[in-house]
Amino acid sequence: MEIRGQIQGDFVTIVTYHYVRPIKDSLYPDIKGLELQDFYGQIEYIMKYYEVVSMDDLVASINGQQELPDKALLLSFDDGFVDHYEYVFPYLLERGLSGAFYPSVSSITKCQMLDVHKIHFVLASQDNKVLILDKLNQYINDVKEQYELEDIEIYKHQYCKSNRFDSGEVIYIKRMLQYVLPGVLRSEIIDYLFTKFVTKDQVSFAKELYLSENQIRTMIGEGMHFGGHGLNHEWLNHCSRSHQELILTKNKEFLECLGATNNCMTFSYPYGAYNSDTLEMISRHGFDLAFTTKVGLADLNLVDNYEVPRIDTNDLPISFNAELVNWTRQLL
Ligand SMILES: [Zn+2]
Numbered sequence: 001m002e003i004r005g006q007i008q009g010d011f012v013t014i015v016t017y018h019y020v021r022p023i024k025d026s027l028y029p030d031i032k033g034l035e036l037q038d039f040y041g042q043i044e045y046i047m048k049y050y051e052v053v054s055m056d057d058l059v060a061s062i063n064g065q066q067e068l069p070d071k072a073l074l075l076s077f078d079d080g081f082v083d084h085y086e087y088v089f090p091y092l093l094e095r096g097l098s099g100a101f102y103p104s105v106s107s108i109t110k111c112q113m114l115d116v117h118k119i120h121f122v123l124a125s126q127d128n129k130v131l132i133l134d135k136l137n138q139y140i141n142d143v144k145e146q147y148e149l150e151d152i153e154i155y156k157h158q159y160c161k162s163n164r165f166d167s168g169e170v171i172y173i174k175r176m177l178q179y180v181l182p183g184v185l186r187s188e189i190i191d192y193l194f195t196k197f198v199t200k201d202q203v204s205f206a207k208e209l210y211l212s213e214n215q216i217r218t219m220i221g222e223g224m225h226f227g228g229h230g231l232n233h234e235w236l237n238h239c240s241r242s243h244q245e246l247i248l249t250k251n252k253e254f255l256e257c258l259g260a261t262n263n264c265m266t267f268s269y270p271y272g273a274y275n276s277d278t279l280e281m282i283s284r285h286g287f288d289l290a291f292t293t294k295v296g297l298a299d300l301n302l303v304d305n306y307e308v309p310r311i312d313t314n315d316l317p318i319s320f321n322a323e324l325v326n327w328t329r330q331l332l
Pocket of ligand 1: 078
């Protein structure tokens, strides 16, 4: 019997977080992330309506070894920020909860600033994004002949389009620097902008931004799950087959070395991007589950293990007394 507003199936809600920190009072109040107080509030909301499960529970249930509670929810944290050790981990411990964490290998093992985050901090460094846009376009114009690039207007027409999180200008800057321009040039421009607007000292910045291996080991020791998130946060669908193979092999080695694969091994696609090669390899390398950025609840009876949808922290309220959102209401 169908009850109005309720969806049929065996659903688990998986929430994605990135930055979780006291943002307003930080050096970068414009960084796109979740304010720490709002994280606390959101966990209150979640504990009121859901039952938080661990990754081991979820994998066991998908393999038919155990049943998940009604209204099961998994907390997932992408990008391996020190925020996750400093703020998230103690709070989860205090509340007796577990989470799943996805760092990219090079940020941890080499203290390397990932281009994706350099772009975030460049964008957060200026209220007026046009300043960054101008520097970017100026650079592109200067090397246009050398790299046989298109006219700026053509790029703008194609990529200056807002989405549910960002303005057209911000999307344009991100896309140009994420995959539109040739790889070598992209890194060169990102370094130029990062040096100009943020800092010259990338290693110190990375050490303050990302988890250390010791912090990860401590978290694993207290029951947190760690999975793969690329080497340098690559768009896997833009990588060659052999490069994808290398990325997955290195991710597996990294996780094995941390002792993170005892019960299960999972992956979160950077940018939610993958292709048919990725799906074949991720299965062959023995990953149990892989998470996308497709927005939705995962129906345990139907979900493909390597294309698991999630919702974003922005999709859920941030206080105990908040009105129910549709993602919650449809489960009641
Ligand atoms: Zn990521």
